[in-house]
Amino acid sequence: KNxxxxxPQSLIILEGKNCTLQxxxxxxxxxxxxxxxxxxGRGPVSLTIMTFSENTKSxxxxxxxxxxxxxxxxxxxxxxQLSDSAxxxxxxxxxxxxxxxxxxxxxxxxxxxx
Amino acid sequence: DTAVSQTPxxxxxxxxxxxxxxxxxxxxxxxxxxxxxxxKKFLKIMFSYNNxxxxxxxxxxxxxxxxxxxxAHLNLHINSLELGDxxxxxxxxxxxxxxxxxxxxxxxxxTRLTVT
Numbered sequence: 001k002n003x004x005x006x007x008p009q010s011l012i013i014l015e016g017k018n019c020t021l022q023x024x025x026x027x028x029x030x031x032x033x034x035x036x037x038x039x040x041g042r043g044p045v046s047l048t049i050m051t052f053s054e055n056t057k058s059x060x061x062x063x064x065x066x067x068x069x070x071x072x073x074x075x076x077x078x079x080x081q082l083s084d085s086a087x088x089x090x091x092x093x094x095x096x097x098x099x100x101x102x103x104x105x106x107x108x109x110x111x112x113x114x
Numbered sequence: 115d116t117a118v119s120q121t122p123x124x125x126x127x128x129x130x131x132x133x134x135x136x137x138x139x140x141x142x143x144x145x146x147x148x149x150x151x152x153x154k155k156f157l158k159i160m161f162s163y164n165n166x167x168x169x170x171x172x173x174x175x176x177x178x179x180x181x182x183x184x185x186a187h188l189n190l191h192i193n194s195l196e197l198g199d200x201x202x203x204x205x206x207x208x209x210x211x212x213x214x215x216x217x218x219x220x221x222x223x224x225t226r227l228t229v230t
Contacts, residue, residue, distance in 0.1 A: 032216050043118075043204050043221030044157070051216060087155060099169050100215055104157040 002027040004092050006105035014113055017080055021108045023073040023090030031095040035064050035075045038087045038107070047075070047088075080112045117141050118222035120205050126228045127195055135190045135225045137205030144211045145169070146188040147219065148180060149204040157204070163188050164211050192227075200229045 004025045013019050025033070032051050036044035048057045048064040050073070056065050061078045077084055087107040093100040118139045127133050139146060147170075148160040162170035166182040177193045192199060202224045210217040 038155075041224075043206070043224055045221070046218045049216055049218065089157065091157075099162065099212060101170065101172065102159055106154065106156050 002092070002094055002101075002103040004090055004103050004105035006088075006090050006108050008108060009106070010109040010111070012111045012113060013080055015080060015082055019077050019080060019110065021075045021077075021088050021090075021110070023075070023092075023105055025071050025073070025090070025092040025103070025105075027071075027092040027094050027103050029095050030068065030071075031093040031100045033064075033066055033073050034091040034093075034102075035062070035073075036089040036091060038089060040086070044089060077110075080110075082112050082114060085110060085112045117220050118205055118207055120203075120222040120225050122225060123223065124226050124228075126230065128230055129195055129197060131195050132191070132193045133195060133227070134192070135203055135205075135227070137188045137190070137222060139186055139205075139207040139220070139222075141207055141209070141220060143207035143209050143220075144185060145208045146182065146185075147206040147208075148188065148190050149206065149221075151202040151204060151224070153201070161188075161190075195227075195229045197229050200227055202226050 007022045035047040038044040050066045063076045066073045089107040090105040093102045145164045147162045151157045160174045161180045163182045165185045179191045182188045205222040206219045208217040208219045
């Protein structure tokens, strides 16, 4: 069964600090891995998308890494801002039946305090 | 200039009723999706359509019937609503003809459905 596990479940940090969120997956056959940011009451917004051959991708202060051998990904947030307070969701897609079926993690809830 | 829009934003109804949620995208994308987010914020894909053709149908009860009149619209009709259908439903779209591929997906604002 395809699964995506995220840790920690929640995280509180001070503004300006860095943090790293983790994602472990057992999805086969692996196609791509995405990180989304979801603000309360809104739809998810894509941060990064990585395929098997990519091991790092950045989007501003967000940097995602992928280790396809250990089936782990991380999302590093640099110099956090209050607006980074949100849920961060890891999604891993398996290539099946001519399309790509996503499996979602339960998200990490990040709170940035001033 | 909203990219992906959904109506209504909130929907409160009683068990046994039939309701529809509408989704429209003005991005010119070929593929559209419906996702369900439960009370624990867990997202799960329900359907995907590419240019009016059903591509993904992930173990969703047949009380849920998506309808795509054209590639810019994907509506979700739900018959005989149950308490467990209470959730936030998100519509999304992506450019690629291959559902769930490497293209970025753009999500709508969500429709919060409450069944009483």
